[in-house]
Amino acid sequence: MAETVLEIKGLSKKYKKVQAVSNLSMKVEKQMIFGLLGPNGSGKTTSLGMVMGVIRPTEGEFSWFGNGQADENRKRIGALLETPNFYPYLTAVQNLEISAKIKGIENVAQEIEKVLKAVDLWERKDSKFKTFSLGMKQRLAIGETLLGDPELLVLDEPTNGLDPQGIAEIRELIIEIGKSGKTIIIASHILDEIQKICTHCAILKKGKLLQVSTIDELIGNQDVSLVKVQTENMDKLKAIIESDDAISIYKVDNGALILSCKSGTKSSEINQYFFDKGIVLNGLDTFQETLENQFLEIVK
Amino acid sequence: MKKLITLEWMKLRRLNTMKVILLVYAAVVPLMYWALSYIQIPIPTPIPDASPAFIGLPDSIFQFPDVYNYVAWVASFFNLMVGVIIIVFTTNELKYKTQRQNVIDGLSKVEIILAKFLVVVFLALAVSLYTFLVSFIFGALNGSVGDMFDGVEIIGVYFISTIGYFVFAFFFANLVRLPALAIVLYLVSTTVEGIVGLVATSTYVQFFPLTMFSNLVPSPISKLMGAPDFMWGQGGRVALVLLYISILVFISYRVIKRRDI
Numbered sequence: 002m003a004e005t006v007l008e009i010k011g012l013s014k015k016y017k018k019v020q021a022v023s024n025l026s027m028k029v030e031k032q033m034i035f036g037l038l039g040p041n042g043s044g045k046t047t048s049l050g051m052v053m054g055v056i057r058p059t060e061g062e063f064s065w066f067g068n069g070q071a072d073e074n075r076k077r078i079g080a081l082l083e084t085p086n087f088y089p090y091l092t093a094v095q096n097l098e099i100s101a102k103i104k105g106i107e108n109v110a111q112e113i114e115k116v117l118k119a120v121d122l123w124e125r126k127d128s129k130f131k132t133f134s135l136g137m138k139q140r141l142a143i144g145e146t147l148l149g150d151p152e153l154l155v156l157d158e159p160t161n162g163l164d165p166q167g168i169a170e171i172r173e174l175i176i177e178i179g180k181s182g183k184t185i186i187i188a189s190h191i192l193d194e195i196q197k198i199c200t201h202c203a204i205l206k207k208g209k210l211l212q213v214s215t216i217d218e219l220i221g222n223q224d225v226s227l228v229k230v231q232t233e234n235m236d237k238l239k240a241i242i243e244s245d246d247a248i249s250i251y252k253v254d255n256g257a258l259i260l261s262c263k264s265g266t267k268s269s270e271i272n273q274y275f276f277d278k279g280i281v282l283n284g285l286d287t288f289q290e291t292l293e294n295q296f297l298e299i300v301k
Numbered sequence: 302m303k304k305l306i307t308l309e310w311m312k313l314r315r316l317n318t319m320k321v322i323l324l325v326y327a328a329v330v331p332l333m334y335w336a337l338s339y340i341q342i343p344i345p346t347p348i349p350d351a352s353p354a355f356i357g358l359p360d361s362i363f364q365f366p367d368v369y370n371y372v373a374w375v376a377s378f379f380n381l382m383v384g385v386i387i388i389v390f391t392t393n394e395l396k397y398k399t400q401r402q403n404v405i406d407g408l409s410k411v412e413i414i415l416a417k418f419l420v421v422v423f424l425a426l427a428v429s430l431y432t433f434l435v436s437f438i439f440g441a442l443n444g445s446v447g448d449m450f451d452g453v454e455i456i457g458v459y460f461i462s463t464i465g466y467f468v469f470a471f472f473f474a475n476l477v478r479l480p481a482l483a484i485v486l487y488l489v490s491t492t493v494e495g496i497v498g499l500v501a502t503s504t505y506v507q508f509f510p511l512t513m514f515s516n517l518v519p520s521p522i523s524k525l526m527g528a529p530d531f532m533w534g535q536g537g538r539v540a541l542v543l544l545y546i547s548i549l550v551f552i553s554y555r556v557i558k559r560r561d562i
Binding site: 050053054055056057072073074075076078080082084086087088089090091095098099100102103104105 | 316
């Protein structure tokens with residue numbers, strides 16, 4: 002049975018008139034790569050802030066590693082919340098030394114070299130933080146989370162401010178870390194990334210949890226093939242589909258129909274099938290459900 | 302504890318603001334004190350048209366045991382500068398959100414307050430030792446080295462008084478959070494209470510925290526002008542100052558604990 006690394010029960014945060022997070026309850030288990038999704042202002046960062054000890058919950062409780070809300074728990078977690086926070090007048094190395102000191106990490110110099118190389122900042126290790134570009138600041142923050150090889154990472158918008166190459170590198174880094182057995186919690190808007198990296202996700206809207214599921218469940222049943230078809234005579238098409246058990250309508254997409262059929266069905270078979278029934282298709286394509294589509298549907 | 306001191310030292314040792322202010326402090330204190338030897342106070346003469354007469358400050362201010370008292374008193378004014386270091390250092394952590402990151406990395410709020418308090422004590426110690434050194438040198442240059450440790454207790458009391466001023470600065474920094482505002486409020490309140498302390502006639506003014514801090518090191522001017530003695534003895538007043546310091550630290554802790562950072 003999988004170990005629970007984070008359990009949240011009834012967590013809420015109210016700021017004067019705004020209910021930022023409302024009665025959030027969920028569990029994250031070991032080795033999950035858990036995405037926290039939601040529109041802007043849905044309470045992702047506030048929730049992460051509460052479990053990381055920087056925001057006081059109005060109600061509710063949480064527990065890391067079955068050890069409650071103790072401060073030492075956070076030493077086992079590498080976290081990046083919202084913005085990279087470092088001392089501008091200190092260099093990259095000096096800043097990381099401070100984090101290492103707080104976490105009680107051994108072999109400090111070695112660890113720092115390892116993480117700076119992992120995020121491609123080794124050449125700038127002796128530059129003061131205030132001289133860094135936005136992308137470098139973000140990469141230093143990600144490097145900091147890796148210090149001491151923690152069991153768990155909490156990343157709030159990790160690819161914020163990175164160029165496409167940086168985004169790809171960080172994505173690869175996260176996937177690698179996930180494969181090495183670590184647990185990762187990621188909050189992000191970039192659903193394409195989440196779809197590629199995560200195993201599970203929770204969707205928030207206006208402070209409330211809408212649903213928790215695996216990525217596979219959201220992207221659609223893997224036992225079927227999806228095809229997108231278009232024709233001039235839509236009514237005749239629908240009549241044919243209704244009378245056939247093997248094919249059903251998955252959904253409508255801007256005047257085209259997404260059909261669900263037995264797994265392994267080829268587009269050419271579909272093409273032949275409808276042609277034989279007197280329908281000429283003017284659009285035929287395979288279709289893959291995306292997290293983005295599902296997400297937009299859920300938060301509507 | 303050792304971890305916290307090392308941690309704060311890692312942050313402080315490269316803070317140029319601190320280095321500059323401490324250098325200025327180190328130069329100004331002995332300089333000002335030495336300048337005192339040139340002060341001439343005019344005294345009224347009995348004969349109307351005789352040339353004006355002046356009197357310098359008594360030589361005892363440069364000799365043991367009084368030299369410790371007087372140097373400490375002069376230095377305590379410049380302690381405001383070092384108090385500003387504490388305000389800048391504390392508000393920086395809020396401005397750069399590094400306090401937030403420290404907590405995320407695993408530091409508890411208790412450790413945050415304790416670490417900053419240790420910085421306060423460390424700076425107060427540095428300042429007190431320096432004041433001792435300056436007094437000692439003046440005293441040694443101007444009198445017999447035989448009684449060189451006479452009157453040195455006042456430095457101990459001065460140390461406590463300095464902690465009081467610095468904790469007050471820390472308290473303001475945490476409450477107000479904006480460096481400029483905190484510095485202004487700190488300077489204004491210390492100056493105002495100082496003046497009130499000198500001038501007020503009500504005996505209860507003696508018990509206000511800042512007045513207590515400054516009165517631990519008796520002002521030579523008050524002595525010379527024959528001001529009334531304090532209500533409590535030195536021991537009692539030190540105890541009360543320690544109580545005030547504890548209260549300020551406790552309130553600062555509560556503020557940090559409850560705040561979303």
